[in-house]
Amino acid sequence: MSTGSVICVIAIFLVCAIYSREIPLSDDNNRLYSVLASGQGLYANDSKVFVLNATNFRSSVYNTKNSWLVEFYNSWCGHCQRFAPVWKSFAADIYGWKSVVKIAAIDCAADDNNPLCREYEIMHYPALKFFPAGANIGHMGVEIEKHENANELRHSILEILKKEQIEGRGSSWPNVTPYRSNDVQNLWKYAPDSVQFTILIFEDTDSDVATQVILDLNHVKDVQIRTVLNQNEALVKLIGVLKFPSIVVLQRDLAVNHLKIIENSREAFREAIKSFLKSRNIIVAEDDINDFKKPVLNEPAEMQGVGVRHLDDVVYQVDLENTIQYSLKNEIPIHKLITGDALQALKNYLNVLAKYFPFGETGVKFLKKLHEKVEDIFEIKGEQFYKYVEQFESELKPVFMSTDGWIGCKGSRPRYRGYPCGLWTTFHMLTTNAVIEEGHKKTFDRLEVLNAVLGYVTYFFGCHDCSQHFQEMARKSMYANVTGPDESILWLWSAHNQANKRLAGDMTEDPQHPKVQFPTRESCPACRSSDGRWVKKQVLIFLKQMYSKKNISHMKVSNDDLPEIPVPEPHASDVSVVTVQKKRLGWNFNIFDISLCVVLYFCSAVILILVFVKFIVRKRYRKKMYIHDILGKV
Incomplete structure (x- = not known):
């Protein structure tokens, strides 16, 4: 084989090695979590809203000549998403006042920010706090009313600034108090x-x-x-x-x-x-001059163009575990002190999780230890509760599936679905499995799970408006309509559909996952009569199949990639762990690809040098020509 052929063979081999191996695509959920962790959240691309986080909060807000008006929010919260354009519009409207008051926001959904939000006693989202000029570290801020438009917010902050100057603060600001002298x-x-x-x-x-x-x-x-x-x-x-x-x-x-x-x-x-x-x-x-353009709720640049998988009709263990992790590590610990009715709500919530959440033996032990820890106490700090969660998880590893992404609750954009979807799914799963496992017993408490759900939403769910709507639905119909075990499943289903109807067309609605009445005709043709009315007997059968523990899919995200696969049958018993990877083409190299290219380059260079040396040697030591070499031997 010639030297050129050898080079070609080596090159083809190395190139094939690069592109024939299976390489998982990066998951946009990881990018979402990096955005949340950085504290950028809903305001990543807005230059008029100062983005605060646990690292820069104190150094920015305290001991400054200007005052601060800070929104504490949760990027999963639908009401926070609806409020974000108002806050952006307000910030743009008074941006020229930044030497007097700066408009800021901090995302309490970010793990790093969560302890700070707990320290500042943020009990609902969004919450607005005013920090005066020259405030010392330790000042908790003054909570002000959240208004529905920029004009009302502007009027509110003007009254605050006038009061600040009357009380002797803001001496470096222009005088906003009326001139009362006639001299x-x-x-x-x-x-x-x-x-x-x-x-x-x-x-x-x-x-x-x-x-x-x-x-x-x-x-x-x-x-x-x-x-x-x-x-x-x-x-x-x-x-x-x-x-x-x-x-x-x-x-x-x-x-x-x-x-x-x-x-x-x-x-x-x-x-x-x-x-x-x-x-x-x-x-x-x-x-x-201030910018009066009405802003829109933009996505971070790295999030645009993210695709979506339509996997809505299946309950995934990944989504359930992501939900309770966020619940136990973020929403509950953000409370500075949990006592009274809130503590009882926490006990009820942990109790139904321990009884009905689809964990294995280790997970059940984890939940029971948490429940036992709070069962006989009269109060607990949110920070201490978080330490218990971390302690028991460390002692009993592994508790949760190793994954960073949503599957059934994955939205087409980071702000859509996610945790709120996971919470509804978890509530349906708990209600349904309580009835499946215990509903036949005379001692079964038909309201056990629903009361736990109501308590959690009332005291711990961060979206204030969502919580109020749910409480109102419960007051109107829950206790009157839930007369038996099956009615508990149907009441939550009906409440969820009421919420979907209210939010249909809302700016928080994922355009690729519209708020429809569930189940759809495609999912359950028998659930509606010919005139469109619900056939509740069939709806109940459908819900029991969908949310039953035995039908929960244990498919998980592998190596940061969401699988593109056909939607599984909604009621198939899928208990195997599926690992799916995708081949990648094009110029999107990773570090391994670059390493192989370097090897290819090095090998080619060495071979070329050897070829060069070979020809030079042959030329230098070529033997002397004689006449018989030309004429041949005789």
Whole structure:
């Protein structure tokens, strides 16, 4: 074989080695968890919302000249997702006020942030807390009302800022309190020499437009702006103000200039002032003007284009275990102190998990140890509960399946489905298996699981609005309609469908997993009559099959990859662990691929050097030609 042939064979062998082996695709869930862990959450791509986390929270919020308004939220929470555009819009609207108040957010769903949210006693999501300028470490913040739009939030923060200055804080801010004196000389008393003009905005007591403009233009150093209310009759008469609102410019020589305003609006006031300043060669940079564009809830760039697997009609052990891990390690521990009704709710929840959750022997021991730990106590700190979870899991390893991803509850985008889907699935599974295992007994408590579910949602589920809706449904119908074991399964099914109906078309709805009435006709043709009405007997059969322990799929994510496979039969008894990998083509190399390329390059170089040496040697030592070599031997 020639040297060239050898080189070709080696090259083909190494290239085939690279592309013939099975390489799992990276799972977008891992990227989701990295985003959550970094504390970026719902605001990863928003430059107007300052993203805080456990690392930078204290160094950012405390001992600063500006105040902070912080949203504590949970990125899995549907209401937090609906509120995010409002918060972004609000942050963009007052971004120019950042030297006075900064708008921030921290994602309590991130594991690293969870202890901090517990420390600040965040009991529901989203929660808004105001931290004043110069606050010392240890200040817990003042919780303020969460409003439904940016205008209400803006009005609320203006009232807070006025109160802050009245109480002596915010001395470096522009003065947002009304000017109450009638002596115009006092306006210049504390003004820096660089200030050429004092602008007075006269308005009614029920308006805060002037205060907004003062903060909008707080960066313009050559002017000071104050608001004057119509109650200051002496100054109104002195300046010659005839209508409200009015804008008056005073110069240091007390010359008066009345500005023309088109309408009573923040934008009109600001444009009138900007035009006057421009006529005096004072230019307000456009970059300093607030951004009034309505933001959208963008995904992190690395999350866009993520595909979806339609595996909704199967219950997966992975999803159930992901759910209770998040429940036990995030939602419950975030409470600073658990006592009273909340502690009883925790005991009930752990009790039904220990009895009906589809764990093996080790998992059951884990849940029983947790339940026993809290059964006879009167209070427990969330932090201590978390330590028990970690301790018992370490002692009894392995407790949970080794996986980072969702399967049946996987959404088409990181903000969709996930934990809330897993929680509904877990509740259905617990209710159904309680009836299957214990429902035939006379001592069976038909409300045992439902009461545990209600207690958990009331005291521990982070989405405040979701919790309120569930409690309202329970008050209206749960105790009246659940008259037997099977009715407990059907009540939760009905409640879930009510929630789906309410959220259909909502911005939190996954477009690839619409909120439909379940089960669909495709999943269970017999569950509806010809006129579309539910056949509850068939629905009950379907639910018992779907959520029964024996029909839970133990398929799991292998090596960070979600398998693309046909949807299994909903009621097949799948108890085997399936490991699926995918081949990868193209130029998406990993470290192993690069290593093989380096080997290929090195081998080729060595072979070429050997060939070069061989030809040089042959040329140098070629034997001398004689005539008989040419003519041949005779």
